Amino acid sequence: xxxxxxxxxxxxxxxxxxxxxxxxxxxxxxxxxxxxxxxxxxxxxxxxxxxxxxxxxxxxxxxxxxxxxxxxxxxxxxxxxxxxxxxxxxxxxxxxxxxxxxxxxxxxxxxxxxxxxxxxxxxxxxxxxxxxxxxxxxxxxxxxxxxxxxxxxxxxxxxxxxxxxxxxxxxxxxxxxxxxxxxxxxxxxxxxxxxxxxxxxxxxxxxxxxxxxxxxxxxxxxxxxxxxxxxxxxxxxxxxxxxxxxxxxxxxxxxxxxxxxxxxxxxxxxxxxxxxxxxxxxxxxxxxxxxxxxxxxxxxxxxxxxxxxxxxxxxxxxxxxxxxxxxxxxxxxxxxxxxxxxxxxxxxxxxxxxxxxxxxxxxxxxxxxxxxxxxxxxxxxxxxxxxxxxxxxxxxxxxxxxxxxxxxxxxxxxxxxxxxxxxxxxxxxxxxxxxxxxxxxxxxxxxxxxxxxxxxxxxxxxxxxxxxxxxxxxxxxxxxxx
Amino acid sequence: xxxxxxxxxxxxxxxxxxxxxxxxxxxxxxxxxxxxxxxxxxxxxxxxxxxxxxxxxxxxxxxxxxxxxxxxxxxxxxxxxxxxxxxxxxxxxxxxxxxxxxxxxxxxxxxxxxxxxxxxxxxxxxxxxxxxxxxxxxxxxxxxxxxxxxxxxxxxxxxxxxxxxxxxxxxxxxxxxxxxxxxxxxxxxxxxxxxxxxx
Ligand SMILES: [Zn+2]
Ligand SMILES: [Zn+2]
Ligand SMILES: [Zn+2]
Ligand SMILES: [Zn+2]
Ligand SMILES: [Zn+2]
Ligand SMILES: [Zn+2]
Numbered sequence: 001x002x003x004x005x006x007x008x009x010x011x012x013x014x015x016x017x018x019x020x021x022x023x024x025x026x027x028x029x030x031x032x033x034x035x036x037x038x039x040x041x042x043x044x045x046x047x048x049x050x051x052x053x054x055x056x057x058x059x060x061x062x063x064x065x066x067x068x069x070x071x072x073x074x075x076x077x078x079x080x081x082x083x084x085x086x087x088x089x090x091x092x093x094x095x096x097x098x099x100x101x102x103x104x105x106x107x108x109x110x111x112x113x114x115x116x117x118x119x120x121x122x123x124x125x126x127x128x129x130x131x132x133x134x135x136x137x138x139x140x141x142x143x144x145x146x147x148x149x150x151x152x153x154x155x156x157x158x159x160x161x162x163x164x165x166x167x168x169x170x171x172x173x174x175x176x177x178x179x180x181x182x183x184x185x186x187x188x189x190x191x192x193x194x195x196x197x198x199x200x201x202x203x204x205x206x207x208x209x210x211x212x213x214x215x216x217x218x219x220x221x222x223x224x225x226x227x228x229x230x231x232x233x234x235x236x237x238x239x240x241x242x243x244x245x246x247x248x249x250x251x252x253x254x255x256x257x258x259x260x261x262x263x264x265x266x267x268x269x270x271x272x273x274x275x276x277x278x279x280x281x282x283x284x285x286x287x288x289x290x291x292x293x294x295x296x297x298x299x300x301x302x303x304x305x306x307x308x309x310x311x312x313x314x315x316x317x318x319x320x321x322x323x324x325x326x327x328x329x330x331x332x333x334x335x336x337x338x339x340x341x342x343x344x345x346x347x348x349x350x351x352x353x354x355x356x357x358x359x360x361x362x363x364x365x366x367x368x369x370x371x372x373x374x375x376x377x378x379x380x381x382x383x384x385x386x387x388x389x390x391x392x393x394x395x396x397x398x399x400x401x402x403x404x405x406x407x408x409x410x411x412x413x414x415x416x417x418x419x420x421x422x423x424x425x426x427x428x429x430x431x432x433x434x435x436x437x438x439x440x441x442x443x444x445x446x447x448x449x450x451x452x453x454x455x456x457x458x459x460x461x462x463x464x465x466x467x468x469x470x471x472x473x474x475x476x477x478x479x480x481x482x
Numbered sequence: 483x484x485x486x487x488x489x490x491x492x493x494x495x496x497x498x499x500x501x502x503x504x505x506x507x508x509x510x511x512x513x514x515x516x517x518x519x520x521x522x523x524x525x526x527x528x529x530x531x532x533x534x535x536x537x538x539x540x541x542x543x544x545x546x547x548x549x550x551x552x553x554x555x556x557x558x559x560x561x562x563x564x565x566x567x568x569x570x571x572x573x574x575x576x577x578x579x580x581x582x583x584x585x586x587x588x589x590x591x592x593x594x595x596x597x598x599x600x601x602x603x604x605x606x607x608x609x610x611x612x613x614x615x616x617x618x619x620x621x622x623x624x625x626x627x628x629x630x631x632x633x634x635x636x637x638x639x640x641x642x643x644x645x646x647x648x649x650x651x652x653x654x655x656x657x658x659x660x661x662x663x664x665x666x667x668x669x670x671x672x673x674x675x676x677x678x679x680x681x
Binding site: 133147172176 | 489551
């Protein structure tokens, strides 16, 4: 137990812990208490940076490039951005063919245009801007290419590009000229328009962060934090400011053991199939024995009908007794080997059935997680009551709190095993995965059953459930994620 | 419309109307409303192409952000060309999309379209059927484009053979424009065309 938990024993403000996001909780490492030592961390190595700190990262990048090759700082930024901030690669390419490279990176102009379309060449009037077709300008700003236009037109051009979301790739206004306007130039053009300047700086930051392989915006709503990490695995980060947790690689909700590509495919599929999947998300079902309507109240999928006392599984409606065996059949979708021989419409139906099988379980665990949040509140109140009745101290009852946190952690991983399994082709590896998934599922449901009835469960028995569930979770992550 | 756009367009209209080079190349513009948001363009079919002798009209719409956004240009005269939709007249041309630059003008746009009429780019087609014919049956493509020029762009050359096929379909109760379109798409095979229409 860490110092922060210890300080809570004063009992004044520990109730505040209910505000945190327990789905992705990083700090409550229940594994310690149940003596399962994970071999790998699910947490990415990362730091949370402010906009100013990120600017420092960019300046460091620019400085390291400028020390390697002779280039103006404003162009160094464009080079870095176009090349994933890879200083070595840039230095190599500059040495190789500097002129060609600078042209390809939109810093220098191409030697001559292929087509002669512009009307600028034909007009020789002094101070003439070919965009507004007016002359008499005393100043005509231009980029490295030397194409001159009036300040007013440059400003309108910048505004127009910004309205399309373009900031770091604003090109010269001349036809077939691909030179990009460096930020220094753009800022000098819009210096008197604070609103546009703000918009430009915001977009520019977005472009710079997106081009940097180690930076990622926090996905929290309106959160200004930028995460810096060199992690290559899709591990989890938790923003220090808004406490949002997400995958460090793709920014989606943390999704171990599923990969970023698979979870993206899964989410797209779910969005596409949402209509067909909607009907299954109803909260009520009929008892398979007495047909009375049962509303699922807890997160546990082991349901006991209040009328006929029949025990059944919420997901497959099977008798719960058949789930007690080591091989938890419910989590498994049996691939039909004769599928290939079937007619197309049957295939489509089977495909939908297969999807619904996985989707229903994915959704179901997601709902269970929400319900178990209420369970967490109940348990907290229970602990409060016991402590107030001088029935033990807060520390004595901490195992209850830990048990529900661990349940959340295990169920969360279990939820994300379904997209993984859906996209696995029928191989021995899939069999192994589904075996481990079934094991985890069985332990999670048993733990949930025990936690919901924590009063009647002895501490030792509950901790044994916790240990087994976390052990199965670690085994699955170890074999299929790390 | 902004001041820049209005000034620019006034200048551009004058440029197209007064430039003597223009009367030689055969491009013209006609202003349809006072605030210069709708303009009609005309391109004379370039010599030594299937469009020679025809006069092609274009609808030009000027967006609010002009000249920082490209004008919206499409053919209003039907034309048989790989980079123009034979149905809608929409043109596939880079400078009307991502290659637009504020320094380009209506004059350069019309000249580019005229250049496209001389040199189609079938690898970047707007109309896949036309592009396929252009690549695989160049003689049929040429004859079809010529026929469309006479039919829709007041060209002088006549193709009696094609006209007879069109008349045959018209006798069966098919609208003339549809008859031309279906025959063109089916390489002037009357049997395939009738199957296409009546099945
Ligand atoms: Zn200007
Ligand atoms: Zn330029
Ligand atoms: Zn955040
Ligand atoms: Zn990810
Ligand atoms: Zn019942
Ligand atoms: Zn079941």
